[in-house]
Each structure stands twice: as structure tokens, then as C-alpha cells.
Amino acid sequence: MSLEQYAQFSNYAMVSATCVLALAFLAHVAEWALARKVEASERALVGADGQDVTLAADAPAEPATERLSRIGVLLTGLAAVILVASVVTRGLAAQRVPWGNMYEFGLAGTMIALVVYLVLVRTNGVQWLGGIVSGFGLVVLGMSISTYVPAGPLVPALHSYWLVIHVAAVMLAGGLFLVGAAASVLYLIRSRAEERGTVGPVLRRFPASALMDKIAYRVNAAAFPLWTFGSLIAGPIWAHYAWGRYWGWDPKEVWAFITWVVYAGYLHARATAGWKGRRAAVFCLIGFATFLFSYYGVNLFGAGLHSYAK
Amino acid sequence: MSAPTRERRASELSSREFLRWMWRQLTSMRTALFLLLLLAVAAVPGSFIPQRGVDERAVELFFIDHPTAAPILDALGFFSVYSSPWFSAIYLLLMVSLVGCIVPRMTVYARALRARPPRAPRNFSRMPASGSFEISASVEEVMQAGRRALGRARIDVVDDGSGTTELRAEKGYLREFGNLVFHVSIVVVLVGVAVGSLWGYRGAVIVTEGGGFSNTLSQYNEFSSGPLFDAEDLPPFSFRVDRMIAEFQPEGPQRGAPKLFQADVTYTERPGEDPEQYEIYVNHPLSLDGGSVFLVGQGYAPVLRVTDSTGAVVFEDAVVFLPTDGSYESQGVVKVPDAQPEQIGFQGFFLPTAVSTGDGAPSTSIYPGAVNPLVGLRMWTGDLGLDDGVPQSVYVLEKDQMTPVTDENGEPFNISLSPGQVQELPGGGSIEFVDLKRFARLQVAQTPAMTLPLVGVSLGVLGLIASLMVRPRRTWIRARSGEDGSPTVVEVAALDRVPRDELPEEIDDFLAQLRMELGDSTPEESRA
Structure with missing residues (x-):
């Protein structure tokens, strides 16, 4: 294939992956809707004859929600495969690593988040994260379309092997932050419902809040050293060679630092008795918001030296 | 009192x-x-x-x-x-x-670190995870098997003299060590950053092709340094910019995007040493003893020659035009203090690839490469104000004591020059666009102790990983020899310093391993 064909293929694959991911998201939404409906019909039955018929109603209905969940995961897997193809062909078209600008970063970052999620589905059975992860992924891919640039070579500042190291580490950390934030959102919703005793049919499909808290912590604990390496070691080393100083409070640097500080706060909060649970989860979400801002917001609002990444 | x-x-x-x-x-x-x-x-x-x-x-x-x-x-x-x-x-x-x-x-x-593992609790069933089994092996054998199964943990075996022996084990000391290393490393990083900013310096200089630079304070366009830096300490290197290469994407969707910026320099690290060649480009600075030279920008410097009314050449130099945007539309100023009868000043623009956008409309640049270079200037005469004792920027024309030169219609007199063209000036004299050169904007910087923050943050990450991954655990094994040939009773309990849900499963695995070490394969008897 010629470079143009690779580029074309990458674009088509990206759009296809977005569509498939949208279908995956719909499957998970349908799963929740069905769970709600099943609960409602159960309640109606109980009301009718006063007996507990939950078991009888469960038997045929439960597989339907399970099937939808499995369809969602399968579609997410398909989307991930197509996205991998899109990222790879993008790299072939541009003849370099496929994360040289915002558009490519969004694609590759979503790809990593999806792959991390799918691995966790196999090892830890986190299908329940599907709706959140596919929804988030859809948003990021959508935002990436708005930053589309044709495949091509990079400006001289990016001609460095540190592009591979710095951006890959930051992207991997970002993918993990996304999974951790999804678990924290669910933790907050579910733990509140648990406290009030209002765990509804949809929330019941998610595991207990303690488990989600644990998963969020594990994922963020893995992401934090990666983020430290990517943004506070690899970034400054590259900045030294490219711009003649290792740290200059460029807006991107400021926000990378803020993200680091907030996630450091999260890890401490998690280890401190009075801050466990809800407050730690809030820390995690603030951290993810600052990460999103350093990834996307800084390029939109500020100028700064990272502006070529637009 | x-x-x-x-x-x-x-x-x-x-x-x-x-x-x-x-x-x-x-x-x-x-x-x-x-x-x-x-x-x-x-x-x-x-x-x-x-x-x-x-x-x-x-x-x-x-x-x-x-x-x-x-x-x-x-x-x-x-x-x-x-x-x-x-x-x-x-x-x-x-x-x-x-x-x-x-x-x-x-x-x-x-x-x-010096302390021995703590003694076992009296009641093992109160621990987060515990278990027990009976085995025909002796107490001594149980303890040896326990040592093997616990691997590199710190272990004490205490015999209370009444037939009960206790094994106390603790592992995971690296967790707190990593934690301490991480926090100390933050202090190290800050100290390193402080040293770098107190004794460091950074300066920027614009050098046109063929021009030179020697590392003294007066040669810099901009200079800043830490409070403890002494300008006498500037290392005595010098260099000349032989050639400034700038390449742009000639076609395709990214037409005009920069492709390569490179400054070919000849440098002398210390006076008297042999000059050497080096190519400075982005991500590839020239590192010298006491400072590094980075390429941070570039632009055009048309060589202009001005003669005055007497016919004498009163100005001939490369004039730096500072780029204002990505198409390298640039602005610059020419000051001719030696012109007779009055001083002359020019102010205007440079377009690397000029295209006229219509009759009478101003030209714009459509490509950053020098395909159709054009210098456009307006002219002032009078007093440049250079003798007022107030420092002036070379990029700004002080027009307070100058009058704009107009044509016969009273419109400002416009000069438009391509390379090689000459324009006669009103009142005598001429201006010529002799040649087109490029300039390099170079940054010279030195940050002392730069490795200190790097080592600090790298150690910090290693400490961080240890503090997040290492699982400290205390394990106790108590074995009581059975009387009259009845089997030995073995009890095991564990406590995690950082609570983990997996502890009960892992203590089951540990019990199985212990029994395997003792050569027993019968199924587990009880677990609390």
C-alpha cells in the first residue's frame, strides 16, 4: 500500500472503530435499561400474589442482560482491534510513531484504555466497567476528530526518540487514569446508594463499592509512577535538549505538575484513615480532570511550547 | 520573687x-x-x-x-x-x-530494622488470617520447613521450654524504605533545582550567517542568571554561524510546515584551541564545558546597502527581520546614523515568498521558504535619537524627531526591493537589497547540578514503585509437640501491615506449601 492508502485506511478504521464503540456503548446502556425493566416486572409480580417470585423471574431474564453485557464487551474488543489497525496504519502512513499530535494521541490513548480494560475483563472480570469505558472512549475519539490533521512528518522539535518514550509513558498513564476514574465514579455512585439502602437494579449490576475502590487504587497506583516517569523525568530530559531548559513552567508543564500533585494527594489520602473511600475518590476524579485539562484544555486555551501538538 | x-x-x-x-x-x-x-x-x-x-x-x-x-x-x-x-x-x-x-x-x-520480629499473639484466630493442622513431623522439622517456606523474611525461632516453639517472621521492610527514599528524593530534587537556578545562567543571541559570537555578557541580546552567578565565570568559548539551513514542506497538506532547522557552526571551546565544526539543530545542542548552545529560532536577514546624497556607502549589513508568524512575514528596522545631510531610518517588512493580493493591495507571504523574497520599507529622516544616552532597541525606530518621507503626491514613499534591486531615494542616495542571509536565534545556557534533580526524581520513582508494590507481612508459626506419639500441632497466623483482601487465600497457599515442605499431601484439616 502507498502512504496515501495507509493514511486513508487509518481514517476509515478510526471512523469504523468509533461507530463500533458507539454500538458497544449502546449495548451496555440497553443492558442497564433491561435490568431496570426486569426489576420493575419482578416488583409487579410480587405485588400481584404477595409471594417472592424473584427467583422465577430471574431465571429467564438474567441471561438477557448478561448477553447484552457480553455483546458490549465483544463490540468493545472489535472496536479495539480496528483502532489498533487505525493507529498502526497511521504510523505507517506518517513513517514514525503514531502519537505526534493531539489527534494521534487521542486515538492511541483510547486504544490503550480499551486494551487495559479488556485485559482487566479477562483477569478481574470488570465487564461492569464497560458502559463507562466505552462512553469515555467515545467522547475522546469524538474530541480527536475535532483535532484531525492529515498524516505527515513532524516539526523539527519532535524529531527525537524522546517522542517515543515521553509520549508513550504519558499516554499509558493516561489510559490507566481513565480506567481508575471510571471505577471511582462508579464507587461514588454505588457507595452512596449503599449508604442510603437504595441500590437499584442498575447499580446492583456493579460490584460492591469496596471492590471498585480497590480497583481504582490499584490502577492509579500503577499509573502514578508511569506519570512521574513520563512527565517529570522523560519530559524534562527532552525539554532540555529541545528547548534548552528542563523545566520552564510552560502551561503543559504546569498542568502535568498539577496532575502529579493531585494524584500524589490521592495516594496519600488512600493511605490515611480518615480520607479513605469517598474523599480519596474525589481526589482521583479531580486528578483525572486535571489530566484531561493538561491533555486537551492546555492546547485549546493556552499557547505554550506544546502548541504544535494541536 | x-x-x-x-x-x-x-x-x-x-x-x-x-x-x-x-x-x-x-x-x-x-x-x-x-x-x-x-x-x-x-x-x-x-x-x-x-x-x-x-x-x-x-x-x-x-x-x-x-x-x-x-x-x-x-x-x-x-x-x-x-x-x-x-x-x-x-x-x-x-x-x-x-x-x-x-x-x-x-x-x-x-x-x-534492628528490631526482631514481634512475638506471636496468644490467640491466632483473632488475626486476619490463620490456620492449623496436625502432622507427624517433629517441631524442629516444622520450624525448618517454615524457614524454607518463608524465604527471605526476617525470622526468629523461640522455644519457650515447655514443648512449644514459635517462629516469628517479618518481611517487606523495603516498603517503608521505598517510601522514605521517595520523600527524601523530593527534597533532593528541590535542592538540585535551587542550585541550578542560583548558579545557572541563560542568554539568547541572534547571529546572522557569517557572524560570530564570543561568550561575554555584552554579546547577548537577552541574559538572565541566578543571584549567585558571576559573569566573570562565563566560559570563554566562541563560535561562528557558517550556515543556517531551514527547510519546509514544499507541498501536500502540511505545506509550509517546518522540516529542518540546522545551524552549522565552527566553534572554539577555549581560546587558542583548534576550531571544530558542529551541526546544531533542535534536540541536538552543542554541549561545551560550562554551557550548551541550543537552536531556538531562525529567520531572515536581508543584506542592505545604503548610500547617502554624497554617494558614500553609509550602511552595509545584514539586517535581522523578526518573524511575526508561521509564514515568516517579518519586521525590521534599518538605522543609518552616518547619512548626510540628515540621519535616515527605514522601517518595514520582509516577505520570504511574496504574492501580491491585488492591485494596490499589500503583498503577503504564502510560504516560509525564500522563493520570492521581498523587502518593503518606508523612510524617515531627521534625528534617530541615538545620542540621547537612552538605550534603544535595534528593532524599534524612534520617530519622535524624524519626519516621514513622502512622494510627490504626499503619500508615504514606499520602497519595494527584490534581491539585486536598487531604489533611488528622494533627496539623493540609494538603497540596495544586496543579498539574502538567514539568522539563527541561539540560546546559551548552563544549569549546574542538573544531574541532581534527575538522579533525585529517578530514585524517587524507584522508591515509589517499592512503596506501592512491596507487601509487608508478619507471619507466625507455633508448633506444639504431641505427647506420647500423637502428631505435632502446627498453627499459623499472618498480619499485613497494609491490609489486603488476598491475605486469607495466601495463607491457605502458605499452609499448603508448608505441608508440602514437610512431605505431607493429605488435605487440609481446619482453617480458622
Whole structure:
């Protein structure tokens, strides 16, 4: 294939992956809707004859929600495969690593988040994260379309092997932050419902809040050293060679630092008795918001030296 | 006499207590978390308000756009957030809090390193995970198997003399070690950054092709240094820019995007040494003893020759035109103080690839490469004001004491030159676009002790990984020899210093391993 064909293929694959991911998201939404409906019909039955018929109603209905969940995961897997193809062909078209600008970063970052999620589905059975992860992924891919640039070579500042190291580490950390934030959102919703005793049919499909808290912590604990390496070691080393100083409070640097500080706060909060649970989860979400801002917001609002990444 | 003395002592005591209370507050985790968040919040404004150290020109523009707000923000330090008193106060407090937290923990850790594993609790079933089994092996064999199964943990075996032997094991000392290393490394990084900014220097200089630079203060266009840096310490290197190469994408969707910037230089590291060649490009600085030279920008410098009314060449030099945008539309100024009868000043633009956008409309540049270079100038005569004793920028024409030169219609006299073209000037003399050169904008910088923050942050990450991954665990094995040939009773309990859900499963695995070590494969009998 010629470079143009690779580029074309990458674009088509990206759009296809977005569509498939949208279908995956719909499957998970349908799963929740069905769970709600099943609960409602159960309640109606109980009301009718006063007996507990939950078991009888469960038997045929439960597989339907399970099937939808499995369809969602399968579609997410398909989307991930197509996205991998899109990222790879993008790299072939541009003849370099496929994360040289915002558009490519969004694609590759979503790809990593999806792959991390799918691995966790196999090892830890986190299908329940599907709706959140596919929804988030859809948003990021959508935002990436708005930053589309044709495949091509990079400006001289990016001609460095540190592009591979710095951006890959930051992207991997970002993918993990996304999974951790999804678990924290669910933790907050579910733990509140648990406290009030209002765990509804949809929330019941998610595991207990303690488990989600644990998963969020594990994922963020893995992401934090990666983020430290990517943004506070690899970034400054590259900045030294490219711009003649290792740290200059460029807006991107400021926000990378803020993200680091907030996630450091999260890890401490998690280890401190009075801050466990809800407050730690809030820390995690603030951290993810600052990460999103350093990834996307800084390029939109500020100028700064990272502006070529637009 | 005694009463006031007692009173004084009492107040002394209470103030000491107050200080101690303050210290405890400051070093508490809650305060540290609060300071961490505060640091994050305090860092935010610096990313929205232009910073002096980052972009001086943006600060000046901000002052023009916000004439009332800017002085207030300035007084509050918002244009240099990261060296402002309030930002410094937060991170210094955080550092004190950190040190106040770390030092006591270090002594605790040092004591823990020397300490033996603690004795077993009386009741194993109260531990988060425990189990027991009976086996025909002797107590001694059980203890040896326990040592093997526990691997590299710190182990004590204590015989109480009544037939019960206790094995105490503790592992995971690296967790707290990693934790301490991580926090100490933050201090190391900050010390390194401080050293770098106190003794470091950074300067920028514009050198046209063929031009040279020797590393002395007067040669810099911009220069800043740490308070402890002495300009005498500038290393005595020098270099000449032989060629400045700039290539752009000639076609395709990214037409005009930069492809390569490279400055070919000949440098002499110390006076008297042989000159050497080097190619400086982005990501590839010239590293010399005491400073590195980075290529941070480039642009065009048309060589202009001006003759005055007497016919004498009064100006011939490459004039730096500063780029204003990505198409390298550039602006520049020519000052001719030696012209007769009056001083002459020119101000105008340079277009690397000029295209006329219509009759009478001004030309614009459509490509950053020099395909169709054009210099456009207007002319002033009078007093350049160079002798007023006030320092002037070479990029600004002071027009207070000058009059614009007009054509016969009273319109400003426009000069438009392609390379090789000459324009006769009103009142005699001429201006010629002799040649087109490029200039390189180079940054010379030295940050002493730069490896210190790097080593610090790298050690920090390793410590961090250890503190997040290592699982400290205490394990106890108690074995009681059976009387009259009945089997030995083995009890096992474990306690995680950082609670983990997997502990019960892992203690099951441990029990199985222990029995395997003892050569027993019968199924487990009981687990509490």
C-alpha cells in the first residue's frame, strides 16, 4: 500500500472503530435499561400474589442482560482491534510513531484504555466497567476528530526518540487514569446508594463499592509512577535538549505538575484513615480532570511550547 | 520573687506547648494533603496569566490590554507565580511538613530494622488470617520447613521450654524504605533545582550567517542568571554561524510546515584551541564545558546597502527581520546614523515568498521558504535619537524627531526591493537589497547540578514503585509437640501491615506449601 492508502485506511478504521464503540456503548446502556425493566416486572409480580417470585423471574431474564453485557464487551474488543489497525496504519502512513499530535494521541490513548480494560475483563472480570469505558472512549475519539490533521512528518522539535518514550509513558498513564476514574465514579455512585439502602437494579449490576475502590487504587497506583516517569523525568530530559531548559513552567508543564500533585494527594489520602473511600475518590476524579485539562484544555486555551501538538 | 518566676515559666511552657502543637499540626497528614492541594491550586494562575520568565512579550501585551488589572496582579506577583512569596511559602511549608514527617519516620525505621520480629499473639484466630493442622513431623522439622517456606523474611525461632516453639517472621521492610527514599528524593530534587537556578545562567543571541559570537555578557541580546552567578565565570568559548539551513514542506497538506532547522557552526571551546565544526539543530545542542548552545529560532536577514546624497556607502549589513508568524512575514528596522545631510531610518517588512493580493493591495507571504523574497520599507529622516544616552532597541525606530518621507503626491514613499534591486531615494542616495542571509536565534545556557534533580526524581520513582508494590507481612508459626506419639500441632497466623483482601487465600497457599515442605499431601484439616 502507498502512504496515501495507509493514511486513508487509518481514517476509515478510526471512523469504523468509533461507530463500533458507539454500538458497544449502546449495548451496555440497553443492558442497564433491561435490568431496570426486569426489576420493575419482578416488583409487579410480587405485588400481584404477595409471594417472592424473584427467583422465577430471574431465571429467564438474567441471561438477557448478561448477553447484552457480553455483546458490549465483544463490540468493545472489535472496536479495539480496528483502532489498533487505525493507529498502526497511521504510523505507517506518517513513517514514525503514531502519537505526534493531539489527534494521534487521542486515538492511541483510547486504544490503550480499551486494551487495559479488556485485559482487566479477562483477569478481574470488570465487564461492569464497560458502559463507562466505552462512553469515555467515545467522547475522546469524538474530541480527536475535532483535532484531525492529515498524516505527515513532524516539526523539527519532535524529531527525537524522546517522542517515543515521553509520549508513550504519558499516554499509558493516561489510559490507566481513565480506567481508575471510571471505577471511582462508579464507587461514588454505588457507595452512596449503599449508604442510603437504595441500590437499584442498575447499580446492583456493579460490584460492591469496596471492590471498585480497590480497583481504582490499584490502577492509579500503577499509573502514578508511569506519570512521574513520563512527565517529570522523560519530559524534562527532552525539554532540555529541545528547548534548552528542563523545566520552564510552560502551561503543559504546569498542568502535568498539577496532575502529579493531585494524584500524589490521592495516594496519600488512600493511605490515611480518615480520607479513605469517598474523599480519596474525589481526589482521583479531580486528578483525572486535571489530566484531561493538561491533555486537551492546555492546547485549546493556552499557547505554550506544546502548541504544535494541536 | 517566686511568683513572677513561676508565671514566666508557665508561659514559657505553654508557648513551647503551643509550638509543639503547631509542629504536630504542620506535620500531620491532613495538613500535608491540604498543602499539596493548595500547591496545585496555586500553580493554576501561572498557566493562564503570562509569566515573566516564560514570555516577557506576552506580559507586556497583557499590561496594554488590561491597564487597571495588570498593576494589581503585578503587585500580587501573578506575573511570576512560581517565584512569588505565596507560592514559595506553600512549597516551603510543604517541605518543612515533609521533613518533619520523614525524620521521625526514619528513626522509627532505623529502629525497626534492628528490631526482631514481634512475638506471636496468644490467640491466632483473632488475626486476619490463620490456620492449623496436625502432622507427624517433629517441631524442629516444622520450624525448618517454615524457614524454607518463608524465604527471605526476617525470622526468629523461640522455644519457650515447655514443648512449644514459635517462629516469628517479618518481611517487606523495603516498603517503608521505598517510601522514605521517595520523600527524601523530593527534597533532593528541590535542592538540585535551587542550585541550578542560583548558579545557572541563560542568554539568547541572534547571529546572522557569517557572524560570530564570543561568550561575554555584552554579546547577548537577552541574559538572565541566578543571584549567585558571576559573569566573570562565563566560559570563554566562541563560535561562528557558517550556515543556517531551514527547510519546509514544499507541498501536500502540511505545506509550509517546518522540516529542518540546522545551524552549522565552527566553534572554539577555549581560546587558542583548534576550531571544530558542529551541526546544531533542535534536540541536538552543542554541549561545551560550562554551557550548551541550543537552536531556538531562525529567520531572515536581508543584506542592505545604503548610500547617502554624497554617494558614500553609509550602511552595509545584514539586517535581522523578526518573524511575526508561521509564514515568516517579518519586521525590521534599518538605522543609518552616518547619512548626510540628515540621519535616515527605514522601517518595514520582509516577505520570504511574496504574492501580491491585488492591485494596490499589500503583498503577503504564502510560504516560509525564500522563493520570492521581498523587502518593503518606508523612510524617515531627521534625528534617530541615538545620542540621547537612552538605550534603544535595534528593532524599534524612534520617530519622535524624524519626519516621514513622502512622494510627490504626499503619500508615504514606499520602497519595494527584490534581491539585486536598487531604489533611488528622494533627496539623493540609494538603497540596495544586496543579498539574502538567514539568522539563527541561539540560546546559551548552563544549569549546574542538573544531574541532581534527575538522579533525585529517578530514585524517587524507584522508591515509589517499592512503596506501592512491596507487601509487608508478619507471619507466625507455633508448633506444639504431641505427647506420647500423637502428631505435632502446627498453627499459623499472618498480619499485613497494609491490609489486603488476598491475605486469607495466601495463607491457605502458605499452609499448603508448608505441608508440602514437610512431605505431607493429605488435605487440609481446619482453617480458622
